[in-house]
Amino acid sequence: MLWEKEDWEKVLFSDEVRVSIFGSDGVRYVRRRVGEASLPECTIPTMKHPLTVMVWGCMSRNRVGRLQILEGTVNADKYISAVLEPKLLSSARDIFGQGEPFTFQQDDAPCHTAKKCMNWFKAHHVSLLQWPGNSPDLNPIENLWVQLKRLVAKNHPSNKQELISAIISAWFHVIDSKDLAALVDSMPARCQAVIDAKGFPTRY
16 A cells, blocks of 8 residues: 555655766767767867766755765765765754654665664664665655755855865755655655556656
């Protein structure tokens, strides 16, 4: 049975994303007429290895949580010390209130599901949302990452410090409360859409 909208209100969604100095490290498309392919005004400069930063964030129906810039490889120890201890617990307290129950959503990355992480969740009485290993179009925080990258790109950061500053600034202006609520309220429809599509991509 699918959860109702009220069930999703107590979920803290989380994810990591890589942000580059261009805002997005994906494909860019340019409209141009025949014969304009090589004109400077019709091209976008690229870098072979653009500067990127890995970011962890979380959100609920009411507000976004705290953000964490991640340096180097993230293993279970770093996930606990850099994310769970300082960011997850404080975000849950800020959003739901001290001692109030909530359910934490994370993907099944090995550093998230390591035994020591599972023990940490149990010791801190954090309830985990069962999440499929391949979850197309389910996590509403993906919509926030798209908007975040757009905002970062508008700031045209040229070095790592400017990139980090742009990410932090954009995070707290990435979405208003009405749109945030709409994203989480769409969860029953998202789940049903994935079921109907038999695990293939949906319109979300």
